[in-house]
Amino acid sequence: MNINNQIDVSVIVPIYKVEDYLSRCVDSIVNQTYKNIEIILVDDGSPDLCGKICDDYSLKYSRIRVIHKTNGGLSDARNYGLAAARGKFILFVDSDDYIDLDAIERMVLLAKENTLDIICGDSYRTIVNNSNSTVNRTKLFGGTVEKKVCTGEEYLVECINKKKYSVAVWTRMYSTDLIKTNDLYFKKDLLHEDEIWTPRVLLAAKRVGYIKMPFYHYLIRNNSITQIENRKKHVLDVLGTCNELEAEYNNRPISESNKRILKDYLARLYINTSTFGKYENNFYTKVIEKKFPLKNAYFLKTRIESLVFAVSPRLYRYIKQKLSKC
Numbered sequence: 473m474n475i476n477n478q479i480d481v482s483v484i485v486p487i488y489k490v491e492d493y494l495s496r497c498v499d500s501i502v503n504q505t506y507k508n509i510e511i512i513l514v515d516d517g518s519p520d521l522c523g524k525i526c527d528d529y530s531l532k533y534s535r536i537r538v539i540h541k542t543n544g545g546l547s548d549a550r551n552y553g554l555a556a557a558r559g560k561f562i563l564f565v566d567s568d569d570y571i572d573l574d575a576i577e578r579m580v581l582l583a584k585e586n587t588l589d590i591i592c593g594d595s596y597r598t599i600v601n602n603s604n605s606t607v608n609r610t611k612l613f614g615g616t617v618e619k620k621v622c623t624g625e626e627y628l629v630e631c632i633n634k635k636k637y638s639v640a641v642w643t644r645m646y647s648t649d650l651i652k653t654n655d656l657y658f659k660k661d662l663l664h665e666d667e668i669w670t671p672r673v674l675l676a677a678k679r680v681g682y683i684k685m686p687f688y689h690y691l692i693r694n695n696s697i698t699q700i701e702n703r704k705k706h707v708l709d710v711l712g713t714c715n716e717l718e719a720e721y722n723n724r725p726i727s728e729s730n731k732r733i734l735k736d737y738l739a740r741l742y743i744n745t746s747t748f749g750k751y752e753n754n755f756y757t758k759v760i761e762k763k764f765p766l767k768n769a770y771f772l773k774t775r776i777e778s779l780v781f782a783v784s785p786r787l788y789r790y791i792k793q794k795l796s797k798c
Contacts, residue, residue, distance in 0.1 A: 478508075478560065479508060479509065479510050479558050479559040479560070480506070480508040480509060480559055480560050480561060480580055481506070481508070481509040481510075481559045481560070481561045481562070481563055481576055481580060481645070482509070482510050482512055482553070482556075482557035482558060482559030482561070482562050482563070482648065483501050483509055483510070483511045483512065483563045483564075483565055483576075484512045484514065484550060484553030484554065484557065484562060484563070484564050484565070485497065485498070485501070485511065485512065485513050485514065485553075485564075485565050485566070485567050486514045486516055486546050486549030486550050486553065486564075486566065486567060487513060487514060487515050487516060487518055487522050487526065487549070487567040488516045488517070488518045488522070488543065488546075488549070488567070489518050489519065489520055489522065490518075490522060490567045490568045491518075491520045491521045491522050491525060493567065493568040493691070494522055494525050494526075494567055494568075495525065496570050497565060497566075497567050497568065497569060497570050498511070498513070498525075498529055498536075499570075500565075500570035500571050500572075500573065501565060501571065502529070502533055502535075502536070503573055504571075504573055504574070504575070504576045504577065505573055505574045505576075505577045506574075506576040506577035506580055507535075509535060509559065509576060510535050510536075510537065510557075510558060510559060511533070511535055511536045511537070512536075512537050512539065512553045512556055512557060513526040513529065513530070513536060513537070513538045513539070514539045514541065514549040514550075514552050514553045515538060515539065515540045515541065516541060516543050516544060516545070516546075516548070516549040517540075517541060517542045517543030517544070518543075522567075523540060526538045526540075537556065539552050539553070539556060544660065545660060545661055546658075546665065547658035547659060547660050547661070547662060547665045548658075548660050548661075550564060550641075550658050551657045551658050551660070554651060554652070554657060557648055559648060560647065560648055560649075561579075561580070561583065561591075561645050561646060561647060561648060562645065562646045562647075562648050562651060563576065563579075563642075563645045563646075564641045564642045565642060565688075566642060566690075568691050569642065569688065569689055569690050569691050570689050571687055571688050571689065572685075572686075572687045572688075572689075575593070575685070575687035575688070576645075578683060578685060578687070579591045579593065579645045579683065579687070580645075582681055582683050583645065583681070586621050586679065586681050587679060588621065588647075588679050588680065588681045589624070589646070589647045589650045589677040589678055589679050589680060590624065590627075590644050590645070590646050590647065590650070590673070590674065590677045590679075590680045590681070591644060591645045591680075591681055591682075591683065592614045592615040592627070592643060592644045592680065592681065592682040592683070593614050593615070593643060593644070593682070593683050593684075593685045593686070593687045593688065594611060594612060594613050594614045594615070594643070594684065594685060594686035594687070594688075595611075595612045595614060595638070595640070595642070595643055595686055595687070595688035595689065595690050596609055596610070596611055596612065596686050596688070596689050596690065597609070597610045597611075597612050597690045597692065598689060598690065598691050598692065599692045600691060600692065611686055612638060612643075612686075612690070613636040613638070614631075614636070614638045614640075614643035614644065614682070615627070615631060615636060615682030615683075615684070616630050616631055616634050616636050616682065617630075617682065618682060618683060618684040620681070620682065621679055621680070621681050622679075622680055623677065623678055623679070623680065624673070624674035624675050624676060624677030624678070624680050625674070625675055625726060625727075625730055626680075627674060627677075627680040627682070628671060628674045628675065628734070629730045629733050629734065632733055632734070632737050633733060637737075639666040639667050639670045639671075640666055640670075640690070641666050641669060641670060642688055642690070643688060646673060647677075650673065650676060650677055651673065654672075654673075654676045656669065656672055656673050656676065662709050662713075663705055663706050663709045663710075664706065664709055664710050664713065667710065667713045667741065668713045668716060668717060671717060671734070672720070675724065675726070703748050703749035703750060704752070704755060706745075706748050706749070707745045707748055707755075707756065707759065708759060710741060710742075710744075710745050710748075711742065711745060711759060711760065713741075714738045714741055714742045714764065715764070717734075717738055718735060718738055718764075718768065721734050721735055721738075732770040733770065735768040735770065736768060736769055736770035736771055736774050738768050739764070739765035739766075739768040739769040739770075739774050739778055740765075740774055740777070742760075742764050742765050742768075743765050743777060743778060743781040743785075743788060745760070746760075746781065746785040746786070746788055746789040746792075747789050747792050747793070751786065751789055753786060756785060757785065760785065762781065762782040762785075763782075765777075765778035765781055765782070766778050766779070766782055
């Protein structure tokens, strides 16, 4: 800690049923080259040995605090961590992932040099099989122009335009004041929670910077939260997110040109729900509003896809699946 006992970064780790991966995650944070941090491990009622592993780490390292709570889901666990955070900045790390050892040092340096609200970086996505062997590894971009400082609105639109937009909350470090002053907590019991939280926090930010650094390692497992088979809830939650953000964009002081781009993204997100898992026509046709993508589509490609979707979501799904195999 520094002489004023001001913590620079609070690292929040929501934890549930990851006993085989948790130590790698925590070790990557404990061993950071930047030391003025606190680590908040939120045991979300995990039924395995995660709670004990967390307590063992807290006995060994004074910078680690553990919160034990009843299971409430990822968003609830993140909110508990936010409420307890004392650092100037917040970094989220999912408990089956890990970060590079110099990640926080480089992000804090950029933040202090440029007085940033949000610092963005890149990541690696790794798909593993049941034996935990790597099947595929892909670099994911989290920004566009290195060391350029812009508003959150400019950054969000530029990333969407250049197809480098990541909704994942763990691709960025955030000013704690930005989150708490704007009451930007996570919506509970929501799948794809990042889809609604990320644009909200970016639009609230005045100074956003990007460092061209793949600092985060995102692991995809067969039994992770995002891989569960409750596809109906996935569809309903994303459709609800699209409707909420559309209303929010209409009421925010966003430039008309930027608003069209943001709403075009929503149109694409909306029609993409037809590709989620097993398709159930009776359920899907009852919950969608075919006019939503049509009224929000802006770019030609999106308008064409929205027209196909309006004719038949099943046909759109079929075409997308065929094209993905080409």
